[in-house]
Amino acid sequence: MTPGKTSLSAIKAALFLLCLTPAFLLWRGLETDSLGANPIEALTRSTGEWTLRFLLITLTVTPLRKLTGWHWILRLRRMLGLFAFAYATAHLATYVWLDQFFDWEAIARDILKRPFITVGFAALVLMAPLAATSSNFAIRRLGGRRWQALHRAIYPIALLGCVHFWWLVKKDVTWPLIYTVIAVALLGLRAWWRELERRKQLAGGYLPQEPKFEGKVIKIFAR
Amino acid sequence: MLIRHPTPILPSEITAPDLYRERRRFMGLAGSLALAGSLPAGLAHAAPSPLGPITKSPLSTTESQTSYKAVTTYNNFYELGTDKEDPAQNTHRLKPAPWTVRIEGLVNKPRTFSIDELLKLAPLEERIYRMRCVEGWSMVIPWVGIPLASLLKLVDPQGSARFVEFISHYDKATMTRGVLDWPYNEALRLDEARHPLTLLALGLYGEVLPIQNGAPLRLVVPWKYGFKSGKSIVAIRLTEKQPVTAWMKAGPSEYGFYSNVNPEVDHPRWSQATERRIGEFSKRKTLMFNGYADQVASLYTGMDLRRNF
Numbered sequence: 225m226t227p228g229k230t231s232l233s234a235i236k237a238a239l240f241l242l243c244l245t246p247a248f249l250l251w252r253g254l255e256t257d258s259l260g261a262n263p264i265e266a267l268t269r270s271t272g273e274w275t276l277r278f279l280l281i282t283l284t285v286t287p288l289r290k291l292t293g294w295h296w297i298l299r300l301r302r303m304l305g306l307f308a309f310a311y312a313t314a315h316l317a318t319y320v321w322l323d324q325f326f327d328w329e330a331i332a333r334d335i336l337k338r339p340f341i342t343v344g345f346a347a348l349v350l351m352a353p354l355a356a357t358s359s360n361f362a363i364r365r366l367g368g369r370r371w372q373a374l375h376r377a378i379y380p381i382a383l384l385g386c387v388h389f390w391w392l393v394k395k396d397v398t399w400p401l402i403y404t405v406i407a408v409a410l411l412g413l414r415a416w417w418r419e420l421e422r423r424k425q426l427a428g429g430y431l432p433q434e435p436k437f438e439g440k441v442i443k444i445f446a447r
Numbered sequence: 448m449l450i451r452h453p454t455p456i457l458p459s460e461i462t463a464p465d466l467y468r469e470r471r472r473f474m475g476l477a478g479s480l481a482l483a484g485s486l487p488a489g490l491a492h493a494a495p496s497p498l499g500p501i502t503k504s505p506l507s508t509t510e511s512q513t514s515y516k517a518v519t520t521y522n523n524f525y526e527l528g529t530d531k532e533d534p535a536q537n538t539h540r541l542k543p544a545p546w547t548v549r550i551e552g553l554v555n556k557p558r559t560f561s562i563d564e565l566l567k568l569a570p571l572e573e574r575i576y577r578m579r580c581v582e583g584w585s586m587v588i589p590w591v592g593i594p595l596a597s598l599l600k601l602v603d604p605q606g607s608a609r610f611v612e613f614i615s616h617y618d619k620a621t622m623t624r625g626v627l628d629w630p631y632n633e634a635l636r637l638d639e640a641r642h643p644l645t646l647l648a649l650g651l652y653g654e655v656l657p658i659q660n661g662a663p664l665r666l667v668v669p670w671k672y673g674f675k676s677g678k679s680i681v682a683i684r685l686t687e688k689q690p691v692t693a694w695m696k697a698g699p700s701e702y703g704f705y706s707n708v709n710p711e712v713d714h715p716r717w718s719q720a721t722e723r724r725i726g727e728f729s730k731r732k733t734l735m736f737n738g739y740a741d742q743v744a745s746l747y748t749g750m751d752l753r754r755n756f
Contacts, residue, residue, distance in 0.1 A: 261521035261725050395697055396529035396626050
């Protein structure tokens with residue numbers, strides 16, 4: 225089941241609108257004053273949670289592809305990852321603008337002194353180069369291998385996001401726990417598959433040939 | 448026959464127009480439900496009934512009050528759910544009547560009070576207080592209640608009594624499990640409990656206390672973080688030893704016995720220097736003892752407030 229070029233474009237357009245829905249609903253909520261008594265807190269919290277959700281959805285693409293054989297869904301991954309970055313940026317903007325109102329001194333102090341803000345900020349900083357290299361050009365430029373190595377940074381980013389959430393709640397860790405379990409499962413699945421692959425190779429008694437790239441482009445993107 | 452003298456109308460007793468309409472709508476709805484013969488017992492409490500007569504207090508602030516809607520929909524009352532919106536939606540989990548509160552422990556005249564008895568114990572006062580939550584937000588709330596001191600006087604504390612513990616209602620069948628060690632308890636030093644600012648609140652905005660705000664009676668200690676003011680109290684116990692409170696058990700490094708509002712002593716995970724007043728855009732500076740330093744600072748002379756956080 226591989227959609228053709230036109231239907232893939234349609235799927236991408238639909239997904240784009242779907243990913244924008246939370247932002248639209250938040251905007252509507254602000255306009256109609258229906259975000260509760262503390263709209264700034266609601267906005268901060270919601271953009272943060274959507275960042276984490278998009279990170280986890282992005283991390284679901286590869287396992288889902290492996291389990292279902294829908295290789296084409298890989299072509300949706302870039303958009304999902306970029307939405308994670310977009311919501312993270314909105315999250316930071318809410319904090320800098322609405323919460324701290326550009327009090328750079330207080331912000332700097334928060335980042336240095338508050339562990340939950342330190343890890344949250346670290347996650348966002350780590351996301352920036354990934355977002356910046358989310359183009360076919362960047363993949364060609366970096367070479368597929370290096371590009372892939374760089375983009376594996378999403379693993380620690382997702383975990384930092386979970387820690388950020390965990391450390392900020394006062395007492396009820398139900399939701400941070402749920403996100404962490406999902407993140408650990410998604411990463412654990414990868415580790416497990418890698419282990420299976422290793423065992424298979426050992427049992428087969430062959431040593432895989434180190435592939436030679438020598439500046440060649442690996443096509444992991446759509447033409 | 449009881450002849451009631453007219454009392455001056457307090458600003459907080461004048462219902463805001465949108466609230467008035469909301470209430471009208473609710474009454475209409477309740478009326479039609481009642482006609483259908485299906486008015487559940489719990490719903491009757493959702494229509495707040497006015498308290499009176501109420502006298503003004505010189506201890507009230509003149510700052511503009513947080514809207515009734517915000518005060519009754521943005522609550523920390525974990526027994527009814529851990530999200531701010533939960534308590535207002537889960538009011539059916541707590542039945543505020545019939546209700547009694549027992550005063551026990553190191554007192555010469557232990558006694559159990561009904562809410563009606565408490566309402567008649569001392570003249571009801573309106574106390575418009577600032578409320579600062581440990582999470583960094585604040586409100587200005589017109590409470591109605593009686594000074595806790597008037598109740599303590601009646602039960603005659605023994606000489607050895609040094610602390611007052613407040614135990615909240617807990618029903619395992621209907622309320623949140625886990626999160627904290629239930630039932631919720633809080634405590635004050637006896638001199639803090641006897642301080643004129645310390646209020647036993649029975650109402651809010653001139654009306655009976657809504658369930659999500661701690662019906663039918665709660666403590667209000669305006670110079671301490673909000674969690675020190677226990678809700679839906681069923682027992683008040685005088686002790687010699689300092690009680691270990693629910694939040695001290697949950698996070699001893701984050702929540703101390705005193706928990707006085709103090710902009711200079713941060714929560715380990717966030718700053719307490721500023722706060723967001725609900726309904727305002729910009730943050731404001733948090734005041735020492737939540738702005739009640741003139742009245743309460745003397746309670747803590749010679750104490751290291753950084754250590755006794």
